[in-house]
Structure formats: C-alpha cells, structure tokens
Amino acid sequence: MVEVTTTKTKVDWAHFIKKISDEMFPQADRITLVMDNFKTHTPGALYEAFEPEEAKRIWERFDFVFTPKHGIWLNMAEIELHVLNRQCLNRHISTLEEIKKEVALWQAHRNNKNSTINWQFTNKDARIKLKRLYPSINNANPELKTLNSMLI
Structure with missing residues (x-):
C-alpha cells in the first residue's frame, strides 16, 4: 500500500492507518502490518489525530511488526519502494496529482500481476x-x- 502525501507527519500516518483499518480491511479482526521504525509510527500519532477512544480502537486492530533499525535492505517494504522509484518515479513528474495518479496505476499494475519479491536471504x-x-x-x-x- 502506498499513499503519496506532501508531508510525513504523525497525523498523516494516523489517517493512513485509519484508512487501512476502516476502508481497506473493515471486516478483519486483526491486521498485521510490517513497517519501519520511522518516528511518526507510534501510538501517540493516533492520539494526536483522533479522540482517545478512536485512537485506542484503531491501534488495537493492528499487530505491528517493526523491521530492524539497521537493516533497511532486509525490509521488503523498502525493497518494494525501491522498485517503485525505479519503475515509476525515475523521471520528472510535474505535479503532486500526477505523482498520485502514476503511483496508483503502478500499484494497481503490480497487484494485478501478483508481483512478488524473490527473497534470497537465508x-x-x-x-x-x-x-x-x-x-x-x-x-x-x-x-x-x-x-x-x-x-x-
């Protein structure tokens, strides 16, 4: 899942997490989310963006799995972002709206192809x-x- 924003704030992240919870996987009992240790990825971000009851509700729907701080090359999400940069964002794109459109098309294409990462690290x-x-x-x-x- 990729979302293009102009900023990378805690509130941006909180709204993205809520979108995953309530729009993408509303029927799921639990959602396992693998992500990096970026400074905005905290429960406090949800409390900055939402009322306490709502923040708690969202946080408790997830099982967060954090990738190693010093192993970015081990992180499959980072590998996928590298593919995104190479295949989609490796040229000049004039506006934020164009970037959002291109990324959405790229993501849909990857998902429709059931693209995978050939993980070879034992x-x-x-x-x-x-x-x-x-x-x-x-x-x-x-x-x-x-x-x-x-x-x-």
Whole structure:
C-alpha cells in the first residue's frame, strides 16, 4: 500500500492507518502490518489525530511488526519502494496529482500481476552478514559455550 502525501507527519500516518483499518480491511479482526521504525509510527500519532477512544480502537486492530533499525535492505517494504522509484518515479513528474495518479496505476499494475519479491536471504546468510548483531558467548563460561555449539 502506498499513499503519496506532501508531508510525513504523525497525523498523516494516523489517517493512513485509519484508512487501512476502516476502508481497506473493515471486516478483519486483526491486521498485521510490517513497517519501519520511522518516528511518526507510534501510538501517540493516533492520539494526536483522533479522540482517545478512536485512537485506542484503531491501534488495537493492528499487530505491528517493526523491521530492524539497521537493516533497511532486509525490509521488503523498502525493497518494494525501491522498485517503485525505479519503475515509476525515475523521471520528472510535474505535479503532486500526477505523482498520485502514476503511483496508483503502478500499484494497481503490480497487484494485478501478483508481483512478488524473490527473497534470497537465508538464516545462514544473516548469521554471517549480521554477526555483529548476534550476542557473543562469554568464553569464561564453558556451559554457555557448549550450549551455543549445540544450537548452531
């Protein structure tokens, strides 16, 4: 889902979340939404935009899954935005309305084609590439070292 706005405020995000909740998936009991850790993506944003009861109602419809802060290249949404930039926004577009129209057409085309991302990053690759993010085992504790070798 893509929405083009002139700003990226908390209130903009809150209204987009409400749109997802009430217009796109009104029948869903729960909505799982994977997103980045952008500063506007907080429950407080809903409380800035709506009355407390409404903010709580919207927030509780979602299961939010936040992507790693330092792993933008792991984020499939970011990969899809990169595709959007390459396929749709890689030229001069004069007005905001034209951008909105082009993005909507691009998104409809991708959805109609059932476009997917060919995800090739494995757990093994992650352990190598992200080694610094995994906890290290203290060599002074042989029990932990043995446990770690059993888990690998």
